[in-house]
Amino acid sequence: MYPLIRNRRLRSNAAIRRLVSETIITPNDFLVPLFVVEGKGIKKEIPSMPGQYHLSLENLQKEVKELWKIGLCAVLLFAKVPDNLKDNKGTEALNPDGLMQRAVKAVKDACPEMLVMTDVALDPFSIYGHDGIVENGQVLNDESAEILAEMSVSHAQAGADFVAPSDMMDGRILTIREALEDEGYTNTGIMSYSAKYASAFYGPFRDALDSAPVDSKEIPKDKKTYQMDYANRFEAIRETQMDIDEGADIVMVKPGLCYLDIVREIKNEVDVPVAVYQVSGEYAMLKAAAEKGWLDHDAVMLEQLIAIKRAGANIIASYFAKDAVKLLG
Ligand code: PBG
16 A cells, blocks of 8 residues: 555654544543551651652541642552551451551541542451461461451441452452442442452562561462462453452453553453553562663653553553653643
8 A cells, every 4th residue: 555555644743643642641540559557647658669658647638638639539548557466367457447447537538539449358467468368278268258348348337439359369249249238338339359460560569568478388478379370361351250240340450561461351351440550560660760760760651551541441550640640730
């Protein structure tokens, strides 16, 4: 068809490029992960995640007000509990006056319209750093799912709009949905981490929450018996479809960049919103390279976020949310 058709005509200046551009990101696309800690006046930078902080409740309130002001409308909360409150069953996770429960209320008090999602998993509450109860070297499935359901009800009671189970136990979406229905929380949504891979990119997050699996002979040293093998693709579709059938309102692929093939495939298969989690390791990599002057921070950030959106993400959980929104003006 050349020379009649010349593809470069559609790229020849900024105006035509703007006109034919297929993908945009806006503040509406983002879910902002936040790390909450006990104490007063704490805003402490997480060393492996520059620009991300441990926030005590009043600083959490300040932060959500600022986020709301720049157009960000949804947060995903993670609680870092002190070691003395951890056990094998994550008992503290069910405390109606626990850190997560108070954090939900604090956000709603400071910024009532902010959408609040809560992380539902045992690892930050577990002495072993696993997403479920550990017994005889195994991470128990059904017993863990029951606790996750109680945890979800507790978060709903505190005022969470959505619960976000990040554990990968089988059947937990159904168990959680039934528990929420039984307790009258019919409007509380579930964003399921449905295709969550056993990834080394979670390292900085585990530093931040002090939640890495403990190194011991009796305890599984990684999460490979519940999180997915990154070599697999069909499994991601099965996991996602099952979560939808069990009652998930939103599904998720995690991590982001290395898994955009999975995102596209799932987007083509399902008709619920698809979230993508650009995880801590992805964030840390770019921050580190930019700090060294090896990559252009803003340009690479934008390229990554657009790529995630182009792959099919409806929602992007990202530590870059604030940077991106500021950059977009
Ligand atoms: C724990 C959880 C993890 C992340 C979100 N929830 C870590 C893990 O599974 O070990 C990772 C998020 C990130 O790396 O940014 N259930």
